[in-house]
Amino acid sequence: MAERERLLDPTGDDERAVDLTLAPRPRGLRGLTVGVVENGKANAALLLTEIARQLKQAHDLRTWVVYTKSYFGTPVEESEIQQVLRNCDFAVAGIGD
Numbered sequence: 001m002a003e004r005e006r007l008l009d010p011t012g013d014d015e016r017a018v019d020l021t022l023a024p025r026p027r028g029l030r031g032l033t034v035g036v037v038e039n040g041k042a043n044a045a046l047l048l049t050e051i052a053r054q055l056k057q058a059h060d061l062r063t064w065v066v067y068t069k070s071y072f073g074t075p076v077e078e079s080e081i082q083q084v085l086r087n088c089d090f091a092v093a094g095i096g097d
Contacts, residue, residue, distance in 0.1 A: 026090060029059035035088030036064055039072040044096025051092060
């Protein structure tokens with residue numbers, strides 16, 4: 001019989017509570033602010049800024065705010081999460097390379 005594999009949390013913090021509740025979906029995007037969270041790798045900001053620009057044009061967003069992680073290999077810092085929550089109506093995250 002094969003031995004069971006243990007899954008590891010890549011963030012290194014497997015003791016935290018995990019909330020899997022989905023965020024409520026906005027009825028529309030008009031007048032909203034999107035937070036763009038990029039991982040700091042090459043082209044991530046370029047890609048996500050273009051996505052935000054197209055969302056603004058197509059859905060009449062108010063604006064967008066770009067947040068850059070301090071290091072691509074770590075989770076978004078709690079202070080930055082709080083900034084997104086305070087300043088944005090929804091967020092888009094992505095990677096680059």
